[in-house]
Amino acid sequence: MSETNTTLLRGAKVLGGEPQDVLIEGERIAAVGTGLDAPAGATVIEAAGQILLPGLVDLHTHLREPGREDSETVLTGTKAAAVGGFTAVHAMANTFPVADTAGVVEQVWRLGKESGYCDVQPVGAVTVGLEGKKLAELGAMRDSAAGVRVFSDDGKCVDDAVIMRRALEYVKAFDGVIAQHAQEPRLTEGAQMNEGIVSAELGLGGWPAVAEESIIARDVLLAAHVGSRVHICHLSTAGSVEIVRWAKSKGWNVTAEVTPHHLLLTDELVRSYNPVYKVNPPLRTEADVMALREALADGTIDCVATDHAPHPHEDKDCEWGAAAMGMVGLETALSVVQHTMVDTGLLDWAGVADRMSHRPSVIGRLTGHGRPIAAGEPANLTLLDSAYRGVVNPAGFASRSRNTPYEGRELPGRVTHTFLRGRATVVDGKLA
DSSP: OOOSOEEEEEEEEETTSSEEEEEEETTEEEEEESSOOOOTTOEEEEOTTOEEEEOEEEEEEOOOTTTOTTTOOHHHHHHHHHHTTEEEEEEOSOSSSOSOSHHHHHHHHHHHHHHOSSEEEEOBOSBGGGOSSSBOOHHHHHHSTTOOOEEOOTTSOOOOHHHHHHHHHHHHTTTOEEEEOOOOGGGGTTOOEESSHHHHHHTOOEEOHHHHHHHHHHHHHHHHHHTOOEEEOSOOOHHHHHHHHHHHHTTOOEEEEEOTGGGTOOGGGGGGOOGGGOOSSOOOOHHHHHHHHHHHHHTSSOEEOOOBOOOOHHHHSSOGGGSOOOBOOTTTHHHHHIIIIITTTSOOHHHHHIIIIIHHHHHHTOSSSSOOSSTTSBOOEEEEEEEEEEEOOGGGOSSSOOOOTTTTOEEEEEEEEEEETTEEEEETTEEO
């Protein structure tokens, strides 16, 4: 990667607004205005027509290291993040060993520091081994070098109400948050896809919306009772939207995320039996997709999170029933959001900055990310050519895995440059 230096972005549309020049000196933005002069020796990037956003922040990334380096590593995952315009990601705890101790979260945090492509904030497990029986070392992980503030058993639901209550009580003491994977396990035994017309016609085990909605309803009530913070991972149904909207109307401390794929893809794609469309939670109906878009637009859903879930080829190149659940998403997230939210008029670019940078930074308690593009602020920035149109080709991904549902699909937008504290990690669409 290039060394930190002085860079002038000339004529960029800051948050999609009027063209401005942005001068980066060292790790910070030195000036924002028109007609700025380039200091001697500065790198000048002609950014006319391009959109300048604060560096994107992902609350939900699976980097797989330690234990599943055949799928992804912290290095390859952060490279993929940088290509996608991200300057910070939260690494989920379902690794091998599970990130349920200070030692494991510090290992992931240090690997992120060594990669240099984006900041890595580990997410600690809620329970030991993700088994849902005993609280993990929440305080020790919080006090570690990694400074964990978000805890999740993602991949599994904390289905025991008493354990969930105790976790919420524990993290309240240091303003932490429990991020819940909302899936009632008894209602999803043998489930293969969304329960509905398509599952009935295909004869595949159905995954009912109520399996998600019942856990969300319980947990927003628990969070209100305790006075703590709960975050809903990968919300996927119209009913879930209504529960979160109701909880927020009460003033309860509830936040929620939606994935790019749940903003675009529906369960009709499962008719192909292509395991690339097998994901947890499953692809839902067109009505759910539209409800999710509206909820992201009106702020009921706080942010977009990728749930980047890499798998090796053999785990997806098999029959549907045996295939692993999950999709990669870091390198296509901004394009999907442009396609579903900006090009449809539901969000402007300032709204995208809010949902993909500012709000996830606030929820994750990150400092230095999600900040305004203004003099004195950290130079964590993403430059996007929104006029670009291209066909997704996973062969060129920086991720170690290729399990994208968008292969061969045309999507808009291309990240041309990403800056992490003033240092270019991506230049002209390629890793620096």
